[in-house]
Amino acid sequence: MAKDFVNEITDMHEDFAQWYTDVVLKTEMVDYGPVKGTMVIRPYGYAVWEIIQRYFDNEFKKLGVQNAYFPMFIPESFLKREAEHVEGFAPEVAVVTHAGGQELSEKLIIRPTSETIIGEMFSKWIKSYRDLPYKVNQWCNVVRWEKTTRPFLRTSEFLWQEGHTVQPSNEDAEKDAQTMLEVYKNALKNLLAIPKTENEKFAGAVATYSLEAIMKDGKCLQSGTTHNLGQNFCRASNIKFLNKDEKLDYAFSSSWGVSTRLIGALVMVHGDERGLRMPPNVAPIQIVIIPIASKVGGVVEKCNEVADLLISNGFRVKVDNSNNTPGWKFNEYEMKGVPLRLEIGPRDIENGVATAVRRDTHEKTQLNLKNIENEVKALLDNIQNNMYEQAENNLKAAIVETDDFDTLVNEINAGKVALAYHCGDSKCETEIKDKTTIKTRVIQEYDTNHKCIYCGKKSKYRVYFGKQY
Amino acid sequence: MAKDFVNEITDMHEDFAQWYTDVVLKTEMVDYGPVKGTMVIRPYGYAVWEIIQRYFDNEFKKLGVQNAYFPMFIPESFLKREAEHVEGFAPEVAVVTHAGGQELSEKLIIRPTSETIIGEMFSKWIKSYRDLPYKVNQWCNVVRWEKTTRPFLRTSEFLWQEGHTVQPSNEDAEKDAQTMLEVYKNALKNLLAIPKTENEKFAGAVATYSLEAIMKDGKCLQSGTTHNLGQNFCRASNIKFLNKDEKLDYAFSSSWGVSTRLIGALVMVHGDERGLRMPPNVAPIQIVIIPIASKVGGVVEKCNEVADLLISNGFRVKVDNSNNTPGWKFNEYEMKGVPLRLEIGPRDIENGVATAVRRDTHEKTQLNLKNIENEVKALLDNIQNNMYEQAENNLKAAIVETDDFDTLVNEINAGKVALAYHCGDSKCETEIKDKTTIKTRVIQEYDTNHKCIYCGKKSKYRVYFGKQY
Numbered sequence: 033m034a035k036d037f038v039n040e041i042t043d044m045h046e047d048f049a050q051w052y053t054d055v056v057l058k059t060e061m062v063d064y065g066p067v068k069g070t071m072v073i074r075p076y077g078y079a080v081w082e083i084i085q086r087y088f089d090n091e092f093k094k095l096g097v098q099n100a101y102f103p104m105f106i107p108e109s110f111l112k113r114e115a116e117h118v119e120g121f122a123p124e125v126a127v128v129t130h131a132g133g134q135e136l137s138e139k140l141i142i143r144p145t146s147e148t149i150i151g152e153m154f155s156k157w158i159k160s161y162r163d164l165p166y167k168v169n170q171w172c173n174v175v176r177w178e179k180t181t182r183p184f185l186r187t188s189e190f191l192w193q194e195g196h197t198v199q200p201s202n203e204d205a206e207k208d209a210q211t212m213l214e215v216y217k218n219a220l221k222n223l224l225a226i227p228k229t230e231n232e233k234f235a236g237a238v239a240t241y242s243l244e245a246i247m248k249d250g251k252c253l254q255s256g257t258t259h260n261l262g263q264n265f266c267r268a269s270n271i272k273f274l275n276k277d278e279k280l281d282y283a284f285s286s287s288w289g290v291s292t293r294l295i296g297a298l299v300m301v302h303g304d305e306r307g308l309r310m311p312p313n314v315a316p317i318q319i320v321i322i323p324i325a326s327k328v329g330g331v332v333e334k335c336n337e338v339a340d341l342l343i344s345n346g347f348r349v350k351v352d353n354s355n356n357t358p359g360w361k362f363n364e365y366e367m368k369g370v371p372l373r374l375e376i377g378p379r380d381i382e383n384g385v386a387t388a389v390r391r392d393t394h395e396k397t398q399l400n401l402k403n404i405e406n407e408v409k410a411l412l413d414n415i416q417n418n419m420y421e422q423a424e425n426n427l428k429a430a431i432v433e434t435d436d437f438d439t440l441v442n443e444i445n446a447g448k449v450a451l452a453y454h455c456g457d458s459k460c461e462t463e464i465k466d467k468t469t470i471k472t473r474v475i476q477e478y479d480t481n482h483k484c485i486y487c488g489k490k491s492k493y494r495v496y497f498g499k500q501y
Numbered sequence: 502m503a504k505d506f507v508n509e510i511t512d513m514h515e516d517f518a519q520w521y522t523d524v525v526l527k528t529e530m531v532d533y534g535p536v537k538g539t540m541v542i543r544p545y546g547y548a549v550w551e552i553i554q555r556y557f558d559n560e561f562k563k564l565g566v567q568n569a570y571f572p573m574f575i576p577e578s579f580l581k582r583e584a585e586h587v588e589g590f591a592p593e594v595a596v597v598t599h600a601g602g603q604e605l606s607e608k609l610i611i612r613p614t615s616e617t618i619i620g621e622m623f624s625k626w627i628k629s630y631r632d633l634p635y636k637v638n639q640w641c642n643v644v645r646w647e648k649t650t651r652p653f654l655r656t657s658e659f660l661w662q663e664g665h666t667v668q669p670s671n672e673d674a675e676k677d678a679q680t681m682l683e684v685y686k687n688a689l690k691n692l693l694a695i696p697k698t699e700n701e702k703f704a705g706a707v708a709t710y711s712l713e714a715i716m717k718d719g720k721c722l723q724s725g726t727t728h729n730l731g732q733n734f735c736r737a738s739n740i741k742f743l744n745k746d747e748k749l750d751y752a753f754s755s756s757w758g759v760s761t762r763l764i765g766a767l768v769m770v771h772g773d774e775r776g777l778r779m780p781p782n783v784a785p786i787q788i789v790i791i792p793i794a795s796k797v798g799g800v801v802e803k804c805n806e807v808a809d810l811l812i813s814n815g816f817r818v819k820v821d822n823s824n825n826t827p828g829w830k831f832n833e834y835e836m837k838g839v840p841l842r843l844e845i846g847p848r849d850i851e852n853g854v855a856t857a858v859r860r861d862t863h864e865k866t867q868l869n870l871k872n873i874e875n876e877v878k879a880l881l882d883n884i885q886n887n888m889y890e891q892a893e894n895n896l897k898a899a900i901v902e903t904d905d906f907d908t909l910v911n912e913i914n915a916g917k918v919a920l921a922y923h924c925g926d927s928k929c930e931t932e933i934k935d936k937t938t939i940k941t942r943v944i945q946e947y948d949t950n951h952k953c954i955y956c957g958k959k960s961k962y963r964v965y966f967g968k969q970y
Binding site: 065066070072073075098101103104105107110122124133152153156173177179354 | 542547567568574579591592609621637642660
């Protein structure tokens with residue numbers, strides 16, 4: 033009996049949030065942990081994270097970044113050093129008060145980020161321009177206590193990478209922030225097939241760059257951020273260096289991070305009514321091979337032979353030779369988003385072919401078994417590109433340009449992102465947010481004669497307004 | 502000026518503990534974290550961990566093990582489930598009592614291991630023999646609050662891997678425990694060049710296998726453990742499966758782990774008065790190239806050219822073209838334990854050679870630049886094997902066989918491991934421990950007419966006695 037997976041997943045147009053939860057749970061990417069707000073990343077979800085990790089790790093190392101590991105316990109006093117931190121994190125930290133059977137004399141914070149502890153260590157290690165640039169990255173868990181949680185998107189504990197570079201000049205720090213933004217952009221496009229809009233926020237010598245991806249429900253998800261921190265971080269952490277003129281000065285720094293949220297973005301940008309759709313470059317299983325009439329002599333052997341050939345060519349392949357029916361398996365791997373299915377039965381073998389079915393277009397073709405590694409490669413490349421194009425079209429279709437505020441609100445409530453002109457005044461921005469929960473997502477400088485969509489004053493920016501995850 | 506590193510490191514024969522601390526700090530493998538008992542694993546130390554991790558991860562995956570991530574917060578009630586756990590861990594856990602600005606209704610334990618939480622999830626996921634074998638591994642941080650700490654050997658937080666397999670029969674679980682022991686043994690030998698003795702502890706259907714390595718001060722360090730847990734773990738976590746006879750039964754399981762302690766073992770097995778000695782297979786830098794008379798035209802270029810060639814052949818190579826003197830650099834990379842140094846100067850280039858100096862024997866040879874990738878390969882293989890042999894000789898020399906208890910105590914206090922006969926009675930064992938702090942490290946069944954070295958009763962075992970880390 034063919035299992036009817038589609039009926040097990042909520043209609044995404046009816047309830048996108050429930051669709052998301054159904055998909056990530058039923059595909060066994062994730063499960064809820066026993067402590068409220070925590071998640072277990074199951075092997076199928078973790079395999080995606082490993083591919084993302086390996087991709088970034090290679091890119092970071094090419095740029096001279098070295099990995100390190102900093103303790104997760106931060107003395108409470110560290111968090112009080114920077115007013116900014118206390119405001120940002122104090123209400124959402126987890127606090128260790130007892131250890132080793134005793135009450136601690138100083139409470140310990142579990143890292144919401146490692147920046148204070150990294151700053152502390154850098155101030156010990158960095159003394160002179162000869163020590164620079166200093167480029168360190170950490171892969172680890174972090175904790176931010178959240179009231180409302182959703183797997184991958186917002187959980188009390190999640191996994192991420194946090195990179196920091198220390199440089200002798202602001203230009204060097206700025207260059208690092210931009211280089212890493214480039215790394216993140218390339219990963220979104222080439223690995224995850226996710227198109228994005230870019231946000232730049234300048235404040236004096238300091239800048240923040242972020243990538244915003246738009247989900248299928250029209251909400252925005254921040255998918256990677258890089259900062260040029262100027263001397264702010266080094267001043268807060270007392271990171272001084274002897275420059276080439278033999279003078280002590282605060283150093284300059286950048287920081288940048290991505291997290292397991294990217295997996296949530298992947299699901300919400302590409303998923304459909306049948307479940308996940310994995311772009312081939314990030315798919316834990318790129319090709320599933322399903323024997324047809326598997327009891328006929330030679331069928332399973334041929335499936336395994338094709339799998340071995342494809343694996344030796346670097347593809348990630350699974351043969352499903354379980355007792356389930358072919359129909360059950362088709363549904364199973366469609367739900368799991370495997371980009372390419374190969375069916376091999378007695379007739380296929382006779383004809384020297386495999387029947388290939390794409391997850392993105394449901395198109396069926398015959399591949400020549402003699403040249404299958406090349407035909408599969410071409411198909412997977414095509415699927416990757418096509419999924420990017422589909423996502424780009426969705427992005428374009430999600431954006432509505434308007435100069436009328438009521439239209440803006442209505443369109444965003446109907447699942448769109450609105451592009452409009454804005455004065456740039458933070459008071460005006462806050463009023464909009466308080467009134468409508470709508471936020472500015474992406475701000476681009478844009479000098480025209482337009483008026484601000486809300487307050488009517490002269491516009492300085494073109495702004496994407498939307499709701500966010 | 503050649504920096505005199507040797508004088509910066511305490512003589513290992515005078516004070517081995519201080520020698521160890523000097524070496525791991527001065528080589529920048531590790532630093533102390535701001536919270537007492539925590540460590541920062543610096544890039545040079547973390548690079549070792551990454552090589553160890555990648556090695557094991559490949560081996561695990563070949564055996565069908567998948568990685569996953571379980572939350573680090575464990576409800577306090579989980580730890581009370583098993584009396585064994587409470588006894589083992591309660592005094593050394595760290596406890597989160599507050600999060601999100603509020604006191605929690607149930608305290609959270611930070612995982613000392615993940616086994617209770619993994620058991621909880623397995624009991625949800627595993628239902629039938631069709632779900633078995635289930636093989637999961639996790640790379641993560643764990644916390645065990647310790648009074649006396651030493652970098653890598655015993656810290657409040659450390660990194661490890663924890664693998665669990667669930668099987669339908671005791672034989673399958675036993676096989677997993679033994680297969681993983683084999684993986685650990687091979688890694689000790691082939692990667693870390695560490696010889697070991699093996700300990701087997703049987704208790705009914707349940708068995709524990711551990712690898713004991715002997716450090717240069719004669720103390721033992723447990724360097725990898727695997728368990729066949731029989732049905733104990735599954736019973737405690739209520740992991741039941743429908744077997745092929747359609748009957749519900751508790752499943753069988755194995756577990757196995759190694760940690761960042763291995764880095765401590767690496768230091769204490771191979772290090773010498775000049776600092777670290779890295780076996781080539783685990784060395785973050787296998788070859789350092791040092792330009793001689795680097796201002797002479799073509800020298801630095803030749804160094805970089807050789808480096809590129811070696812890197813493209815898969816070696817881990819660094820060229821040090823800094824302003825420090827060659828003598829300073831020689832000492833620096835000797836201290837850091839780089840297995841092979843290549844010196845290239847104008848005369849070497851003229852002769853078409855590089856001067857190679859081995860870290861293990863200090864032997865100097867000339868390598869032909871035209872065939873350097875093969876000559877380097879042969880040298881590194883030779884160093885790896887030689888370091889294993891040296892360590893094996895040290896192990897043999899550390900073991901003293903005796904049937905006199907006073908001799909046993911004296912030899913162990915003088916930095917040896919004693920091999921003796923023992924009755925196997927745990928009361929006798931405890932008496933020895935309480936009186937002398939000496940423990941049985943490795944126990945082998947051995948039926949002879951010998952008498953127990955302590956109580957004089959009939960001996961059943963041959964036992965290695967020693968002190969431990």
